[in-house]
Amino acid sequence: MTLPAPAIAIRRLSKSYGRTEVLHGIDLEIARGATTCLIGPSGSGKSTLLRCIAFLEEATSGTILIDGQPLGFEEQAAGRRVRLPPQRIRKVRSGIGMVFQQFNLWPHMTALGNVTEALVTVKGLSRQEADARGMAQLRRVGLEARARHYPSELSGGQQQRVAIARALALEPEILLFDEPTASLDPELTGEVLNVMRDLGGEGMTMVVVTHEIGFAATVGQRIVFLDHGRVLLNGTPAELFAAPRHPRLTQFLETYLDRGAAMLLKPA
Amino acid sequence: MTVRLFELMLKAAGYTVVISVASIAIGLLIGILVCAAKLSPRPWLRWPASLFVSFFRGVPLLVQLLLIYNLLPAIGIAVPSVVAALIGLSLCTAAYQAENLRGGFLSVPRGLLEAADMAGLSPWQHFRRIRAPIALRLTVPALVNEAILILKASSLISVVGVIELTRTAQNLAASTYEPLLFYSVAGGLYLAINWVVAAGGSLAERALRRGRLA
Numbered sequence: 001m002t003l004p005a006p007a008i009a010i011r012r013l014s015k016s017y018g019r020t021e022v023l024h025g026i027d028l029e030i031a032r033g034a035t036t037c038l039i040g041p042s043g044s045g046k047s048t049l050l051r052c053i054a055f056l057e058e059a060t061s062g063t064i065l066i067d068g069q070p071l072g073f074e075e076q077a078a079g080r081r082v083r084l085p086p087q088r089i090r091k092v093r094s095g096i097g098m099v100f101q102q103f104n105l106w107p108h109m110t111a112l113g114n115v116t117e118a119l120v121t122v123k124g125l126s127r128q129e130a131d132a133r134g135m136a137q138l139r140r141v142g143l144e145a146r147a148r149h150y151p152s153e154l155s156g157g158q159q160q161r162v163a164i165a166r167a168l169a170l171e172p173e174i175l176l177f178d179e180p181t182a183s184l185d186p187e188l189t190g191e192v193l194n195v196m197r198d199l200g201g202e203g204m205t206m207v208v209v210t211h212e213i214g215f216a217a218t219v220g221q222r223i224v225f226l227d228h229g230r231v232l233l234n235g236t237p238a239e240l241f242a243a244p245r246h247p248r249l250t251q252f253l254e255t256y257l258d259r260g261a262a263m264l265l266k267p268a
Numbered sequence: 269m270t271v272r273l274f275e276l277m278l279k280a281a282g283y284t285v286v287i288s289v290a291s292i293a294i295g296l297l298i299g300i301l302v303c304a305a306k307l308s309p310r311p312w313l314r315w316p317a318s319l320f321v322s323f324f325r326g327v328p329l330l331v332q333l334l335l336i337y338n339l340l341p342a343i344g345i346a347v348p349s350v351v352a353a354l355i356g357l358s359l360c361t362a363a364y365q366a367e368n369l370r371g372g373f374l375s376v377p378r379g380l381l382e383a384a385d386m387a388g389l390s391p392w393q394h395f396r397r398i399r400a401p402i403a404l405r406l407t408v409p410a411l412v413n414e415a416i417l418i419l420k421a422s423s424l425i426s427v428v429g430v431i432e433l434t435r436t437a438q439n440l441a442a443s444t445y446e447p448l449l450f451y452s453v454a455g456g457l458y459l460a461i462n463w464v465v466a467a468g469g470s471l472a473e474r475a476l477r478r479g480r481l482a
Contacts, residue, residue, distance in 0.1 A: 056382050090388050098386040104379040108401050108479035118387035121397055150478045163383075170387065 005068035007032040007174050007205045008053060011075075013062030015048055022048050024229045025062065030174075030207055030222075035200040037220035038209045041252055044226040046209045050178050053207065054098050055089060066092050067173060097167030101179040103159040105151040111138060111162045112147040115169050123170075137165035141195050157188030161195055168199075175199065177208040193219075213253065214260015217241055225249055273440055274453070280436035281457040287350070287432065288419045291357035292365075295418075296411075298358065299365030306370055317366070324363035330424050332356050337428040353425035361418050368410040372403035405476050412469030416462045433457060 008030035015023040023045045030036050038046040051057040053064060055072045061081065064071045071092045073081045105114050112134045119130035138144050141161040151159050160180055167175055177196065181189035193212065197219050200206055210216055216223055217237045225233035225240065227248055233240055240249065241264045253261040305317035324332065333356040340347050347355075376399055384398045426435035437454035441447035 054386060056385065086391075090390070093386065094388050096386070098383070100379055100383065102377075102379050104377075104383040106380055106383070106398055106402070108405060108476075117397065118389065121393045122388045122390075152478065166383075166387070 004032070005065070006030055007067060008207070009065040009068075010049075010053070011063045011065075013049070013052060013059045013064065015045075015052060015057065016060045021060075022229050023052070023059070026229075026231055028224065028231055028234070030205070032205050033203045034221040035196075035204075035206045035208060035219055036222040036224060037216035038207065038224050038226060039211070039213065039216055039252075040226035040232075041255075045229040046226045047178055049226065050176055050207060050209050054096055054176055055093060056098075066095055094170065095173040097170060097172035097175045099160070099163050099167055099175065099177045099180050101182050103151070103156070103163045103183075105159055105163055105166070107151050110148050110150055111143060111154065111158075111165075114151070114162055115166045117166075118170055134165075134169060137169045138162070140168065141165045142191075155188060156184045157191045160184065160192045164192075164195055164199075174205045174207065177206065177210070179209050179211065181210070181212060211256060212259050213256045213264065217260065217264055225252070227252075273444070276440065277433070277436060277450070277453050277457065280431065280433040281461065283431070284419065284422050284433040284458075285461060287354060287357070287425065287430070288415070288422045291354060291361055291422070292415050292418055294354070294358040295361035295365050298362035299369055302362060302366035303369040303373070306366065307373060321363045321366055324360050325367070329356065329360050329421055330427060332360055333424060333428050349429040352428050353430045356428075357418060357422060357425065360421075361414060364414055364417075365411070368407050368414065369403065371410070372405075372407035373399065375406050376402045405479065408469065408472055408476065412465060412472075415465050415469075419462055419465065420458060 006029040008028075010026055010028040010030075013023055013026040013028075014021060022043075026049060028049075038050065040046050048057060052059045053066075053071075055064075058072060063073055063075045063081070069092045070084065072084060072089055074084055076082055105111075106117070109117060112131065115134040115137050116125075116127075116130040119125045119133060120127060123130075125133070135144060135147060138147055141164055143158060143161055143165065146154060146158060146162075151162070154162065164175075164180075180196070181192050184192065189212065193215050196206070196208070196215075200219050200221075208216070208220070220237055223233070223235060223237050223240045224231055225246075225248075232248060233246055240246075241253075245253075250265070253265055257265070302317045302320055305313040306321070308314055308317075327335075333353060336356045337349065337352040340352060380398060380402065381394065384394045389397065422432060423434035426432060426438070431439070433454055437450040441450040444450070
């Protein structure tokens with residue numbers, strides 16, 4: 001009997017910009033049905049790693065398997081990497097939803113329009129059916145009443161929740177979050193984190209790059225701590241945050257006292 | 269000035285509007301093609317488009333008009349002067365509109381395109397549903413500006429023998445010995461036309477405001 005493939009398997013992944021290597025041979029498996037938080041100092045490569053998983057960045061070497069399927073490149077017998085055709089990339093990528101730091105809602109469409117766009121153009125649903133599904137997703141993030149509003153008429157927190165609904169509408173297996181609250185005012189981060197917490201509770205596979213240490217410690221089932229383009233630590237919050245703690249992690253947490261790290265550092 | 273002469277001026281203004289609108293429309297179509305070619309990854313499409321833009325932006329419109337007017341008969345194509353004028357105006361504005369559009373396309377934030385990629389849109393859907401509508405919205409103010417510039421620049425086509433608003437004013441000024449009157453009327457008519465164009469542009473911008481980049 002074989003074990004089920006992990007949701008995401010990353011093998012010897014490296015990424016360089018010109019001569020600067022920012023990810024050095026990352027090996028990482030992301031478990032199905034769990035929330036994995038990628039944390040680490042600025043420039044540690046966590047966003048780059050997430051963007052590689054979404055194939056928005058092409059890794060310089062190494063491979064990524066989504067649900068056992070190679071994304072972007074396939075490793076061949078001789079160890080050569082071959083680029084896969086665009087249709088195949090779209091197919092594998094359809095299992096992944098992405099939520100961006102800048103929301104990236106399409107400004108010329110209403111909230112509902114953003115959520116239903118791919119349902120109509122990609123999945124070929126009728127307008128009526130797409131609208132019904134779109135409204136259901138907006139209800140899920142508590143924004144049913146804002147369906148006909150344009151992004152410019154919504155607060156940052158509302159925009160991000162619409163962006164989450166847009167990703168959910170395509171029924172992805174995996175949701176990726178790239179610092180989803182980093183461009184929000186502090187009083188608006190809560191509403192976004194709550195939606196994410198609910199999704200985690202429903203068993204959605206999520207990978208979250210975040211500076212919200214409190215969120216990572218309470219909602220994350222796995223914490224991956226990146227430092228200088230390497231996975232330095234990978235474990236449950238209990239394993240990572242309990243003493244004796246890795247000195248690099250302690251040093252990192254001390255700079256995030258205001259993001260919920262204080263409770264992790266206070267003496268027991 | 270008699271009513272009859274004023275009617276002549278109005279008719280000439282109408283002619284100016286028709287030629288300008290036609291040039292702007294034809295120029296927009298050519299401009300879209302040139303812009304697409306300039307944004308193409310294929311060098312054999314890119315460099316002729318760049319050449320087109322640098323020629324029609326770099327040579328004065330007056331010289332272009334005289335060139336086209338004299339070149340076409342020289343290579344055996346006899347065209348009425350109004351056609352030569354239309355070709356000149358259209359090609360000139362096409363070069364500017366291509367660059368305006370290109371600016372619009374390049375200003376579409378990358379994240380919006382990445383979101384479309386993640387939603388699984390094919391390259392054509394991506395272009396038609398996301399890139400082009402956003403780029404066009406970003407280009408509207410520049411398009412209105414260009415329309416006004418062409419309306420005014422259309423006074424130059426009188427050099428190839430088209431009797432438009434400016435030339436009509438000149439003719440009437442010469443025959444009535446009242447240059448001040450006729451040039452004032454001509455100026456007023458240009459101003460009125462451009463006021464309408466600008467107002468239309470504001471309306472369009474207001475209609476698109478809800479969908480602007482946040």
